[in-house]
Amino acid sequence: MSRPFDLSLYLVTDEDLAGPRGVVETVRAAIDGGVTLVQHRFKQGSTRDFVATASALVDLLRPRGIPLIINDRVDVALAVDADGVHVGQSDMRVAKVRELIGPDRILGLSAAQMHELTPEELGPIDYLGVGPVFATSTKPNAPDPIGFEHLGRVKRTVGLPVVAIGGLKPEHVEPTLAAGADGLAIVSAIIAAEDPAAAARDFSTRIARYRGK
Template sequence: MRRPFDLSLYLITDEGLAGPRGVVETVRQAIDGGVTLVQLRDPENKTRHLIDTAAALIDILRPRGIPLIINDRVDVALAVDADGVHVGQSDMRTRTVRDLIGPDRIIGLSVSRVSELVAEDIDPVDYLGVGPIYFTSTKPNAPTPIGFDGVGAIRAASRLPIVVIGGVKAENGEAAIRSGSDGIAIVSAIMGTADPQAEAARLRSVVDAAKAG
């Protein structure tokens, strides 16, 4: 049975933005504010560091029923029994990921245009990370921003749950949900703020209000 997940407020970690407070403590505060899913993204650090960080995150997330997704690194996900893996268009193919992680874990796939919704890539996937909506400095090699119209086009072409990313913040969170997204993915607005709990609570309230409306 596939592990459950809620895309409403999807936090993607960034060790540089977390600073001296660290990734684990930042996540601890953010989940108290309402984060519903966490992705460990750390393309720079070595495997041991990733495993140690992932294990520490699971210790605080699993008792709360919040899934941990590992960006790209299937080996790290398996080593700590993470809840899933997120891959991009140039990463391991989703069918290979599914074969490695089994039928129960979650797979997310980044897409930025309708033409990337290829059946053989989409069939093993549980949700889509769509964007970037706007330019973002946290991922300078990201594709060209697609705006909310681009989200709407992907929403119309796929029944999979969608979380939008790339320049999303409280001020445009309602527009993100109205464009067809099931949630918003946040990096700097939470990882780089002085009060992750308060900012997460503010973002979560925006998402919840938009869904209720």
């Protein structure tokens, strides 16, 4: 059984958007605002730097009970004892990832269209990242935006936890959750914010309000 996780407010890191503040300090502020899960996406630089930042994030997040997911790199996830791995359609097959990381770590997969989701792809994973809901500049060569209607269709079909991603802002919390998503994955709206804690709190407050807490 995989480690427990909460997709409600899923933060995806970006070292360029974090700027001089850096990824670790940005994440430190964002979790004070209510982030429930962090994916570390490292787009450039050495493996040594990737491991160093990921290790610092594990030290920051684990005492708070917030899982760290590593984007794509199974070797880095294992090296730092991260809580899981997230892969895309062009990355290693999820069956092989599951074989390498074992049954206890969290495994996520990105998808935009139903034809990408065979039973073989869905079987080993714990959650699905669906999007982009809107056009986004944080991921080159992203598929066309899918919108809320298609997001809901995927959620109803797959029977797995779903986190929506792609251009989402605080005002999109209600329609995203109403479409059936279990949470929102946010990059620039938090990472690039002048005050990441306040930006995250805006999302988390709206999520809690929608759920009636």
